[in-house]
Amino acid sequence: xxxxxxxxxxxxxxxxxxxxxxxxxxxxxxxxxxxxxxxxxxxxxxxxxxxxxxxxxxxxxxxxxxxxxxxxxxxxxxxxxxxxxxxxxxxxxxxxxxxxxxxxxxxxxxxxxxxxxxxxxxxxxxxxxxxxxxxxxxxxxxxxxxxxxxxxxxxxxxxxxxxxxxxxxxxxxxxxxxxxxxxxxxxxxxxxxxxxxxxxxxxxxxxxxxxxxxxxxxxxxxxxxxxxxxxxxxxxxxxxxxxxxxxxxxxxxxxxxxxxxxxxxxxxxxxxxxxxxxxxxxxxxxxxxxxxxxxxxxxxxxxxxxxxxxxxxxxxxxxxxxxx
Amino acid sequence: xxxxxxxxxxxxxxxxxxxxxxxxxxxxxxxxxxxxxxxxxxxxxxxxxxxxxxxxxxxxxxxxxxxxxxxxxxxxxxxxxxxxxxxxxxxxxxxxxxxxxxxxxxxxxxxxxxxxxxxxxxxxxxxxxxxxxxxxxxxxxxxxxxxxxxxxxxxxxxxxxxxxxxxxxxxxxxxxxxxxxxxxxxxxxxxxxxxxxxxxxxxxxxxxxxxxxxxxxxxxxxxxxxxxxxxxxxxxxxxxxxxxxxxxxxxxxxxxxxxxxxxxxxxxxxxxxxxxxxxxxxxxxxxxxx
Numbered sequence: 001x002x003x004x005x006x007x008x009x010x011x012x013x014x015x016x017x018x019x020x021x022x023x024x025x026x027x028x029x030x031x032x033x034x035x036x037x038x039x040x041x042x043x044x045x046x047x048x049x050x051x052x053x054x055x056x057x058x059x060x061x062x063x064x065x066x067x068x069x070x071x072x073x074x075x076x077x078x079x080x081x082x083x084x085x086x087x088x089x090x091x092x093x094x095x096x097x098x099x100x101x102x103x104x105x106x107x108x109x110x111x112x113x114x115x116x117x118x119x120x121x122x123x124x125x126x127x128x129x130x131x132x133x134x135x136x137x138x139x140x141x142x143x144x145x146x147x148x149x150x151x152x153x154x155x156x157x158x159x160x161x162x163x164x165x166x167x168x169x170x171x172x173x174x175x176x177x178x179x180x181x182x183x184x185x186x187x188x189x190x191x192x193x194x195x196x197x198x199x200x201x202x203x204x205x206x207x208x209x210x211x212x213x214x215x216x217x218x219x220x221x222x223x224x225x226x227x228x229x230x231x232x233x234x235x236x237x238x239x240x241x242x243x244x245x246x247x248x249x250x251x252x253x254x255x256x257x258x259x260x261x262x263x264x265x266x267x268x269x270x271x272x273x274x275x276x277x278x279x280x281x282x283x284x285x286x287x288x289x290x291x292x293x294x295x296x297x298x299x300x301x302x303x304x305x306x307x308x309x310x311x312x313x314x315x316x317x318x319x320x321x322x323x324x
Numbered sequence: 325x326x327x328x329x330x331x332x333x334x335x336x337x338x339x340x341x342x343x344x345x346x347x348x349x350x351x352x353x354x355x356x357x358x359x360x361x362x363x364x365x366x367x368x369x370x371x372x373x374x375x376x377x378x379x380x381x382x383x384x385x386x387x388x389x390x391x392x393x394x395x396x397x398x399x400x401x402x403x404x405x406x407x408x409x410x411x412x413x414x415x416x417x418x419x420x421x422x423x424x425x426x427x428x429x430x431x432x433x434x435x436x437x438x439x440x441x442x443x444x445x446x447x448x449x450x451x452x453x454x455x456x457x458x459x460x461x462x463x464x465x466x467x468x469x470x471x472x473x474x475x476x477x478x479x480x481x482x483x484x485x486x487x488x489x490x491x492x493x494x495x496x497x498x499x500x501x502x503x504x505x506x507x508x509x510x511x512x513x514x515x516x517x518x519x520x521x522x523x524x525x526x527x528x529x530x531x532x533x534x535x536x537x538x539x540x541x542x543x544x545x546x547x548x549x550x551x552x553x554x555x556x557x558x559x560x561x562x563x564x565x566x567x568x569x570x571x572x573x574x575x576x577x578x579x580x581x582x583x584x585x586x587x588x589x590x591x592x593x594x595x596x597x598x599x600x601x602x603x604x605x606x607x608x609x610x611x612x613x614x
Contacts, residue, residue, distance in 0.1 A: 069462020
């Protein structure tokens with residue numbers, strides 16, 4: 001089965017954000033960067049364009065409101081910060097000040113999912129559900145650090161708002177060789193094809209899904225892996241095609257609450273289109289506040305680690321037409 | 325500076341008083357026509373302020389909505405939308421009859437809170453309280469970034485300054501030295517269900533703004549001469565301190581049975597009430613110009 005991924009070098013997504021914004025700042029004289037005290041990786045932009053860099057201090061609501069004002073004024077504002085706070089403390093500003101008038105504000109943030117060992121105040125685990133609920137909002141979750149730069153670049157041409165979710169962003173695995181895929185907001189990627197089942201995922205669990213698929217291949221189960229990095233608008237065609245190509249056997253793996261995120265997005269498409277599935281396994285955070293621990297430990301503890309993914313894929317692959 | 329077409333007419337105080345009376349009368353007429361509730365109390369407290377802003381303080385041209393040199397206005401107290409629509413109509417932006425005929429109706433551009441998408445003549449979609457100042461800060465930053473000298477005004481109720489986002493933005497405005505930003509506070513000292521100081525201690529209110537580094541101007545929000553003076557004397561947009569104009573007002577101002585009356589935060593007027601209200605307004609205006 002064709003594969004188009006590597007378990008390549010580790011890279012900081014934050015440094016990619018910093019360098020990308022600095023490059024784009026030169027191309028777009030109306031690009032502004034606003035941060036609520038999370039500016040360490042924005043140094044390149046700040047030094048190159050001090051007049052278009054605003055650190056508002058610990059004030060997430062104002063950071064988003066100010067971005068809206070700048071956008072009304074004809075600018076392209078990027079708000080960069082930690083997603084647990086941008087997605088919840090500033091949620092109403094995102095909804096009312098940005099989405100309602102459909103302004104081109106980019107919200108780019110870190111700490112999506114159970115990452116960083118900060119405890120439950122510092123994990124964004126409801127964020128995708130919240131953002132997907134907002135009219136006009138485009139919602140993405142990126143695992144590959146190089147891809148972040150491409151998504152930010154493409155977002156410059158968008159009229160409305162976009163949410164770009166990352167993990168901690170300090171040490172991320174390069175999954176895609178540059179040029180191996182056409183990155184297009186709204187279209188999922190298929191880094192590994194297979195016919196036994198589809199594992200849909202996004203963000204930091206893409207690498208885990210691919211690892212699981214490799215292990216499964218050793219036992220003769222060929223899993224298709226879909227990196228559904230755009231949750232909204234979701235790539236319906238790819239969901240439909242994956243149902244056909246893998247016998248309606250789906251596993252959805254995500255570093256987010258198991259209900260409300262990608263699994264829910266896919267379930268909606270499946271229900272709305274009347275697609276009959278043979279298997280639908282949701283792997284994500286159950287309704288718990290997760291506690292402390294490293295990423296991998298937490299995923300294992302909460303039932304969506306590597307082994308859980310392999311087990312769920314085996315179950316899905318074994319599901320037949322009769323069991324559905 | 326913008327061309328002469330952008331210069332708001334420097335109307336005389338007496339003329340401005342007449343326009344504020346017209347605004348109140350038109351508000352009451354709409355309130356008597358529309359079956360739903362109108363935020364009449366907070367509309368009447370802001371009527372003089374909105375008249376002074378649109379007729380004198382702000383450099384705006386209803387015939388040239390996109391002119392980059394125009395002053396910007398963000399109605400942070402979005403529930404005063406109808407007062408703003410009518411103030412803008414009197415200034416020539418919209419047609420009053422159109423507002424009355426369609427207000428609150430399906431597909432109307434005019435509703436309880438302003439929507440930029442539905443009504444391009446307004447600068448921002450607002451309604452949730454405490455949002456206007458951060459948006460105005462962003463607009464003022466944008467103007468500064470391009471070296472433009474127009475001002476950004478926002479009108480807030482004092483009650484909404486209970487929202488934390490207001491103080492976040494107050495700090496950002498001073499930190500970024502936004503002398504081109506003017507916040508106007510409609511200080512009617514009433515919340516929806518209480519008189520402000522009964523529930524929340526706002527005092528020492530002007531000192532709170534001073535402590536945030538703002539240039540504070542205190543004025544009687546129903547004294548048109550004082551308002552004209554205050555707006556005429558704003559520091560230049562190139563200065564480094566944002567200005568807050570704290571205007572002491574009376575909720576329901578101009579209609580005696582509505583003044584400082586908690587029952588008139590929002591309401592509708594039947595034929596009898598409308599008649600009473602118009603008589604009260606005429607009486608108040610006659611006294612004012614006497």
